[in-house]
Amino acid sequence: MKIKNFDKRYYKKCPKCGLVKTVDSFYKHNRYGVRSWCKVCESDSAKSNKNKLRRHNYYIKNKSREIEANKEWVQKNRAKRNEYMRNYMRLKYLRERKINYEHTHINNDIVWA
Numbered sequence: 001m002k003i004k005n006f007d008k009r010y011y012k013k014c015p016k017c018g019l020v021k022t023v024d025s026f027y028k029h030n031r032y033g034v035r036s037w038c039k040v041c042e043s044d045s046a047k048s049n050k051n052k053l054r055r056h057n058y059y060i061k062n063k064s065r066e067i068e069a070n071k072e073w074v075q076k077n078r079a080k081r082n083e084y085m086r087n088y089m090r091l092k093y094l095r096e097r098k099i100n101y102e103h104t105h106i107n108n109d110i111v112w113a
């Protein structure tokens with residue numbers, strides 16, 4: 001819809017939606033004029049900004065949750081790994097002792113010529 005030669009004191013074209021609206025469809029900017037976007041577009045923009053912010057916050061929250069989960073996984077795994085290493089070292093120690101024990105015994109059984 002295009003209005004030619006509209007009275008600028010009472011009508012204004014919103015560059016966002018492209019509609020020509022009366023100035024009371026715009027928020028007052030100061031005592032001389034109004035804001036460039038109409039009220040509908042301004043509130044739409046505010047809404048989408050809020051949505052964007054909410055999505056951003058969700059992302060941040062999710063990201064930190066992900067990091068937290070990852071930390072937990074590392075901690076759990078580290079405990080598991082430590083336990084495994086402890087068992088491994090113990091087994092290794094026992095095996096070596098056994099080998100040494102057998103080794104010395106075998107040595108003792110050898111009758112040197």
Ligand SMILES: [Zn+2]
Nearest residue numbers: 014017038041
């Ligand atoms: Zn508009």
